[in-house]
Amino acid sequence: MKFGTKVIHAGIEPDPTTGAIMTPIYQTSTYVQEAPGVHKGYEYARTQNPTRTVLENNLAALENGSSAICFASGLAAMDSILKLLNPGDEVISTDDLYGGSYRIMTKVFAKYGIGFTFAGIGDIPTLDALITPKTRMIWVETPTNPMLNVIDIKAVCDHVRGKNILVCVDNTFASPYLQNPLDLGADLVVHSATKYLGGHSDVIHGAVITRNEEIAGQIRFLQNAVGAVPGPQDCFLILRGIKTLHIRVERACQNAQKIAAYLKAHPKVSKVYYPGFPEHPGHEVAKKQMKMFGAMVSFDLQGNNEDNARKVLSNTHLFSLAESLGGVESLIGHPASMTHGSIPREERLKVGLTDSLIRLSVGIEDVDDLINDLEMALQKI
Ligand SMILES: *Cc1c(COP(=O)(O)O)cnc(C)c1O
16 A cells, blocks of 8 residues: 555544444543453553554554554653663663653653763764663654754664664654655654644644564553553544645645745845755755655754844744644744753754754645745844
8 A cells, every 4th residue: 555545544444333434532431341351352441442543553554564552642652662771771862852852861761770872873983982782772863853954764773783772763753754764674663643643733642653563562561551641532633634644744845845945045044954955964865765855944044143033933924933843834933942942052052053043844835925924024134
C-alpha cells in the first residue's frame, strides 16, 4: 500500500458490530467478561481501548514499523522511552532540540542517575568521540528545532550498529509522510502527534513506533504501568487528522519553500534557516532522507535586534503568535522566550538561537496571503 492509501486504510476496518465506516470512540473504562478471564481481548481501558488499537495499527503502518504505542502527549511517549534506561546509562542527544525534551532529560531523568550529553552529532567524528561504554541511547531530532539542522539518520545508525545502543528519532518535524527513520536503521521513532499527525491544533497526543517487538513489549508494559494513556476521543481526532496528512504536509512544504525564498530576498532579514536551500549544510542529506524539505522556516533579522523581532511577532495577522506547529494554520513564534525558554541562554546562543530568531510553522493557507502578512509585519521595523 502506498502512503496516500495507508493514511486512510491501514489498520482501519469498518466497525465489526455496526459497519460504521469511521472508527467509533469507545468511551468506556472497562469491558464485561463472560467468565473470569474470558473476554474479547479488552479488560481495562488503561491497558487497551479499541479506538486506540486502531490508531496504533495505523501509525505502525505509516512508519513501516510493527508496533505503535500511543500516549497522552509527545513528552509522555518520550518519558516511556527514557524509562527503558537504568541509572548509570548515558544518552547522547542532538544539541538543538525541543525545549521540553531538553527539560525532561536534564530536570527529570538526570536526577535518577542517567547522564545526558548534548552535541552536534550530525558530525560522526563528534558523535564517535562522545560514545562511552555506558552509552545506551542516541537521541536524534531532525530537522532540529528551531535551527533546522539536518542529521544523517542512516549515518548515525550505521555508526552505532552492534554497539548495544538504541537510536531514537523524534520525527515530529518531518512527519511520517516526509521521513521514515526505521527504514534508515533507527530502533525507535517518537512523535508529538499534537503537531502534523493531528494537524488541526485541537489535541495533545504522542506515539512511539518500532520494529523491535521486545522493545515494543517493554514500552507497552510502561504504557500500562505508568498510565499516561490518551483518551479515546483524542485517538479519534488523531485518526481523523491523519487521513489528510499527505495532502496537508505537501501543501505546507510548497508554501514554506516560497516563503523561505521570499524571506531570503528581504533586505531586513539577515539569515533564513531552511533545508531546502542548496547552500544549507544539510541540504544533500535532507534530499536523501526526506521527501520534501518540511514546512518549518526560521529566520533572523539584520542587527539581531530583539525589539524588532517582537515588532514582527506582534504584527502578523494570519500567522498567529503561538507555541506548537504542524497545524493547518500558520504560526509564528519566538523560540528564545517561548518553546526554548527552558534552555539556558548561553546554550541557546551556542547553536545560533539568538534573541531575535523567529520561527514559522507554515500552514496550508494561500501562500500569497501569507507572504503579504509577513511583508506588512516586516514593514513595521
Ligand atoms: C511538541 C514537541 C514535543 C512534545 O510533544 P507534546 O505533544 O507537546 O508533549 C516533542 N518534540 C518535538 C519536536 C515537538 O515539537
